[in-house]
Amino acid sequence: MKIFERPTFSLGKRTSRRNAILISRLVIVLLLLLAGNSILFRYLINFENKDYSWITCLYWTVTNMSTLGLGDITFESDLGRLFNIFVTVSGLAFILVLVPFTLVKLFQSTERIHRELPRTVKDHVIITNFDHVSQTLIRKLKQFKVPYVLLIPDLKEAAELTDKGFNIVSADLDDRETYKKVQINQSAGVVLTGNHFVNTSVTYAIRQVSKEIPVVSTADSDSAEEVLLSSGATNVIKLGEMMGKSLARRITAGDALAHDIEFFDNLKIAEATVKGTPLVNKTLKESQLRELAGVSVVGIWNEGKFSLAKADTKISERSVLVLAGSPEQIDMYNEIFCIYNVANGPVLVIGGGKVGRALGKTLEEREIDYKLIEKDERLAVSDKYIVGDASDKELLLRSGLMTSPAVAITTEDDNMNIFLTTLIRKFRPDIQIISRGKLDRTVELLYRAGCDFVMSYASMGANSIFNLLKKGNILMIAEGVDVFKVDVPGTLAGLTIRESSVREKSGCSIVALASEDSIKINPNPSTLIEEGQSIILIGNFDAETKFFSEFMEKG
Amino acid sequence: MKLSDLLNESFIIPELTSDSKEGVINELIDLFIDDPRVKDIEKVRQSVLEREKIMSTGVGKGFAIPHGKTELVTEILCAFGKSSTPIEYQALDAQPVYLIFLLIGKDNLVSLHIKLLSRISRMMTKDTLREKLVAATTKAEIMHVFKEEEETYFDL
Secondary structure, three states, X not given: OOOOOOOOOOHHHHHHHHHHHHHHHHHHHHHHHHHHHHHHHHHHHHOOOOOOOHHHHHHHHHHHHOOOOOOOOOOOOHHHHHHHHHHHHHHHHHHHHHHHHHHHHHHOHHHHOEOOOOOOOOOOEEEOOOOHHHHXXXXXXXXXXXXXXXXXXXXXXXXXXXXXXXXXXXXXXXXXXXXXXXOHXXXXXXXXXXXXXXXXXXXXXXXXXXXXXXXXXXXXXXXXXXXXXHHOOOEEEEHHHHHHHHHHHOOOOOOOOOEEEEEEOOEEEEEEEOOOOOOOOOEHHHHOHHHHHOOEEEEEEEOOEEEEOOOOXXXXXXXXXXXXXXXXXXXXXXXXXXXXXXXXXXXXXXXXXXXXXXXXXXXXXXXXXEEEEEOOHHHOOOOOEEEOOOOOHHHHHHOOOOOOOEEEEOOOOHHHHHHHHHHHHHHOOOOEEEEEEOOHHHHHHHHHHOOOEEEEHHHHHHXXXXXXXXXXXXXXXXXXXXXXXXXXXXXXXXXXHHHHOHHHHHOOEEEEEEOOOOEEEOOOOOOEOOOOOEEEEEEEHHHHHHHHHHXXXXX | OOHHHXXXXXXXXXXXXXXXXXXXXXXXHHXXXXXXXXXXXXXXXHHHHHHXXXXXXXXXXXEEOOEEEEOOEOOOEEEEEEEEEEEEOOOOOOOOEEEEEEXXXXXXXXXXXXXXXHXXXXXXXXXXXXXXXXXXXXXXXXXXXXXXXXXOOOOO
């Protein structure tokens, strides 16, 4: 199965080639002028019974074309003086007209903006909005060598983004001709991350040109989802709901069940909190999880820091294990551990928006009691709500902070979330804090402030879209940590896992080796990596990037 | 399905006579000796004791959830027993156990088995429920406490 294809085009390369042609033309014109004028000079000066070397001829031409006109060599005849005027004017024309004209062409961005893509382009992803989600998606696409084009209707914005190195085509989003021009029928799909009104119009325009091409759209409500699906979208992602569910899975309360993150074929990736289980204070080796349930611990979260599993890694009360195993092995884990870790007291959810509500609903499904703190009393629709400002410590204490097993912060304001994390951590060093984050730099600050888990719309949305378009190859464990699947590259085929040094060279760990009909979970170091197999790996962003540059690009 | 649908007064022991971990587990399993739903009681016993060897099912807070899973039962079985004398159970909090809930699952109903175990654990961790169970003296009273508690829970 070919998953990642080399890009078949690059707007950046096309622009460089065009620039090179422009500069070459300028140089050729200059050389022709110098050569022509030098030859004519030698010919005409001979009429005045003077003879100069070719170097002197060139010297005369340059000094006159550049308007220096030193006067050490001069014509005496009218014809010669007429020629002198011509040379000076041609020099002026070159310097004052041709050079500036070429420079304008080179640096004027709007001149460089593309209006269409060549017909040879294929398997590219068409993106219709520039925002946090699409920026993260573009980063992922670049990493996995998937070509993309970003459609920007506004010329000024298109120019700015072109200057920043994005692949831009400037065209109207609701015009079906746009999609013909970007070769939609040869693309991998279209991604709509704008507001749902625009997304709906765009979907209709796309469906006039292509009935089959996948259209993945984001939406923020059930009704938007319905409308988008009926207008022709293939998949609709409700980010708020997805975020709420995702955060709810990480809550340490209720029981120690391992919660499924996703499947890779028959490999299940799950996370389990360990508070209250006999695993606390043991090392991974001592836990004997492989012997007891067959599951492999592939990573471990400790107080907001993810690390790859090592035999001597100590499991603490706040640890979260990332497990890999077959569905039966995960069931076995659950059978052993589901009776432990039962915490009293409701979970506190801060923010009663879409994310907070979805989170609460998922907690209800897990039979976990919770309280929702919301500022806006119009949103407080049930007795689960406590109306007030969560940054008020008295309100937090009244809401049961001191007995709660976990707090989930879901507001849209990163600064507020950092503040709340710090405040809560001050009162409860032992509580689990999970938060939503928006920007990469604030995600870092949230972890530093004491969060155990942070997830952002941008990464979650981008990964989900990527998976829908490329059929499930990245799985986000939390902000900055992915499980991903790649075809075995030439650099690794034929080596054993030990010989491959994947972990040492990249920091990624091999979770499983999959062939068409079987999957080997947590293979031992002497296992041979064969051509035609897929490797499933886990690693943080840096490790993932290193893996791609070390093994995939060289391969 | 709810736990209170699976439990009935015949499988409740208001005062366990044994004072050892293995003794109380056997006492509860013996309730099913002549039960037609059990094909081989010794295999059932073995499955529970083997699970116990992996890790103690003494969860802490004075209760334990011994359990096992086997093909040799035709239905999911459960039993409950309480003791007024402390039972040394090697529980997680190193405290003795007073309340014991036994669950025997079927091999082919793994998901339901996990949900039931999880439900038992969640209910028993409630201080108020444990206090009510300690205060109940008859089978009927114990049964009533479970039914009342489970009213607010979903069907599994």
